[in-house]
Amino acid sequence: MCNICRQTPCPSMCPNADEPRAVYICSNCGETIREGEDYLSFMGEQVCMYCVEELTYEAEYIED
Template sequence: MCSVCLQMPCHPRCPNAPEPVEVYNCSNCGEGILDGDEYVEIDGKYICMDCLDNMTTKELLETCGYEVETAEVDCGW
């Protein structure tokens, strides 16, 4: 039993608690995706939820491999 938090294993906020384990690194921000964190894998890239939440719709579509196009009238030339 820990002498600080009186738990076994230590509470995650206890100074004696082990460092969280990085499972992946976010391909967008480079931060660690820790055990228990939510993420999305897109084409072999791991993206944390913080990055996904901050992406514009266009950025998200491009990350998923879609090309955003602009409509133009065909003049027939």
């Protein structure tokens, strides 16, 4: 049993938790996309959700 969080296996917020395996590298920021994480696959490229949010805009109708 882990002596920090007292759980087996460690939850992801525990510093002893195993890092999930890296599966892809984000084509936009170069960060690793790890097992179990959401990502966007587009035209053969993988983009992490952080970048997806950065690249997503809400359409707003602006009256003038």
